[in-house]
Amino acid sequence: MEFAFAGLEAPASIGKLSKIGCYGQYPGNCRRDLLRAHAVLPTLPVPLPIRVAYAPRTGDVYMPLHMDLDIITPNVMFEALYRHHGSVFSPAAEELQRFWDGVAKTGDPKLVNHPMLLKENWRRRAVPLMLHGDGARFTKTTGNTMVTIQWSFLLSTGFGWTKIYLIAAFPKSCRAYARVHAADTWDIIWAYVCQGFAALFEGTHSAVDPFGDEWPEGSAQRGLAGTPIADNKFFGVLWCMNPDAEYACNELHVQHYSANARCHWCPADITALNFRAVGDTAPWLPHVYAHGTDPPLPNHPVWRIPGVTRWHYPGDWMHSMDLGAVAYLHNGCVLDLTAADGPCAGANEEQRYLDLWNRMQAADRAALHALRMRRISSKHVKVMGALKAKANQCKHLAFTFMHVLRALPDADNIADTRLRIYELLVEAYIGRGALNGRLLTEGS
Numbered sequence: 042m043e044f045a046f047a048g049l050e051a052p053a054s055i056g057k058l059s060k061i062g063c064y065g066q067y068p069g070n071c072r073r074d075l076l077r078a079h080a081v082l083p084t085l086p087v088p089l090p091i092r093v094a095y096a097p098r099t100g101d102v103y104m105p106l107h108m109d110l111d112i113i114t115p116n117v118m119f120e121a122l123y124r125h126h127g128s129v130f131s132p133a134a135e136e137l138q139r140f141w142d143g144v145a146k147t148g149d150p151k152l153v154n155h156p157m158l159l160k161e162n163w164r165r166r167a168v169p170l171m172l173h174g175d176g177a178r179f180t181k182t183t184g185n186t187m188v189t190i191q192w193s194f195l196l197s198t199g200f201g202w203t204k205i206y207l208i209a210a211f212p213k214s215c216r217a218y219a220r221v222h223a224a225d226t227w228d229i230i231w232a233y234v235c236q237g238f239a240a241l242f243e244g245t246h247s248a249v250d251p252f253g254d255e256w257p258e259g260s261a262q263r264g265l266a267g268t269p270i271a272d273n274k275f276f277g278v279l280w281c282m283n284p285d286a287e288y289a290c291n292e293l294h295v296q297h298y299s300a301n302a303r304c305h306w307c308p309a310d311i312t313a314l315n316f317r318a319v320g321d322t323a324p325w326l327p328h329v330y331a332h333g334t335d336p337p338l339p340n341h342p343v344w345r346i347p348g349v350t351r352w353h354y355p356g357d358w359m360h361s362m363d364l365g366a367v368a369y370l371h372n373g374c375v376l377d378l379t380a381a382d383g384p385c386a387g388a389n390e391e392q393r394y395l396d397l398w399n400r401m402q403a404a405d406r407a408a409l410h411a412l413r414m415r416r417i418s419s420k421h422v423k424v425m426g427a428l429k430a431k432a433n434q435c436k437h438l439a440f441t442f443m444h445v446l447r448a449l450p451d452a453d454n455i456a457d458t459r460l461r462i463y464e465l466l467v468e469a470y471i472g473r474g475a476l477n478g479r480l481l482t483e484g485s
């Protein structure tokens with residue numbers, strides 16, 4: 042318009058663009074007009090409507106019903122990314138080769154007897170994939186939880202939202218359960234998801250849906266039915282499932298963390314094979330599972346996706362380490378340092394905590410490490426239990442307390458042992474950080 046006011050003629054293409062939304066007067070129409078003016082072919086798959094059971098709660102009664110839920114199966118998204126979005130389709134054959142060569146060197150149990158080893162040229166064709174599921178509150182008033190599952194390329198650089206591909210989302214409060222409603226919402230969703238991952242592994246898009254019916258008219262699945270995945274150049278392999286322990290136990294039926302025998306990788310329990318016993322003589326140690334000695338996998342279809350073993354769920358580092366063992370370690374450390382006969386000076390508890398705080402700050406300044414807490418007080422500790430802190434704070438406190446303990450002039454046996462544990466812990470944090478760049482490096 043400004044061109045016109047100035048008595049100039051705008052180039053035709055700019056003129057066309059400026060007319061969008063009737064010269065911007067109707068922003069609501071801009072998207073429609075833009076797509077009409079510059080036709081863009083859709084390059085991402087249309088979601089697939091699937092029939093699921095659901096049970097919305099009305100008053101005190103659950104009403105079992107059926108509805109259409111839109112999902113995007115992983116094989117169809119994988120194909121679209123391969124075909125139209127080369128920049129995010131990860132990765133190149135050379136990178137894959139490097140990755141699998143590295144995996145083979147580590148003696149990774151996930152690789153033992155893996156069916157992909159029988160596939161021709163697999164190190165240059167197998168694309169490792171990651172599956173994640175979780176629930177998050179999405180309403181302020183009711184605290185209702187939206188449960189979602191999503192996948193991503195294990196070798197993608199970064200885990201921003203453009204590199205994580207949603208498969209399905211469903212509100213927890215509307216889920217139908219088999220034992221109550223004769224059908225389970227997530228059983229149906231998982232049937233499609235697992236079929237998708239199986240297709241990615243086999244290298245061919247499924248000819249029919251998981252229940253043996255034709256794919257719906259107009260669906261991406263119908264168009265791809267029976268065709269090779271990614272021109273046979275690549276196939277997908279589910280290499281890692283990384284939900285938190287709560288999701289893994291409740292949804293994927295991994296051994297529950299509050300059960301008597303609660304470990305997914307060994308038969309440790311709370312009696313004879315006591316999991317609290319650690320060290321070289323721990324009674325559960327000789328019984329750690331290996332291929333062939335492990336009990337049957339949990340009864341959930343993800344464990345039947347080709348190649349998936351119990352080692353494909355690596356556990357929940359945040360809840361079991363940062364907020365688990367590490368938070369317990371910090372709690373004991375703070376209690377001992379601030380005890381009346383401990384190394385921190387002060388006539389009362391408050392003064393001793395202040396002295397500890399000063400030591401923590403001094404230790405961090407000396408180590409060029411940024412303290413992630415604003416102070417420490419008796420409110421952070423329990424008589425027996427875990428320090429009250431966030432996962433990220435617990436991680437960084439490992440550095441802080443290591444340096445605080447090192448600076449003690451005359452450490453006793455307990456402090457010495459604890460210092461050694463902190464040193465190993467910091468080493469583990471740095472090691473993991475160096476491996477995947479996601480945990481921590483000194484000074485970060």
Ligand SMILES: [Zn+2]
Pocket residue numbers: 304305306307308309
């Ligand atoms: Zn175990």
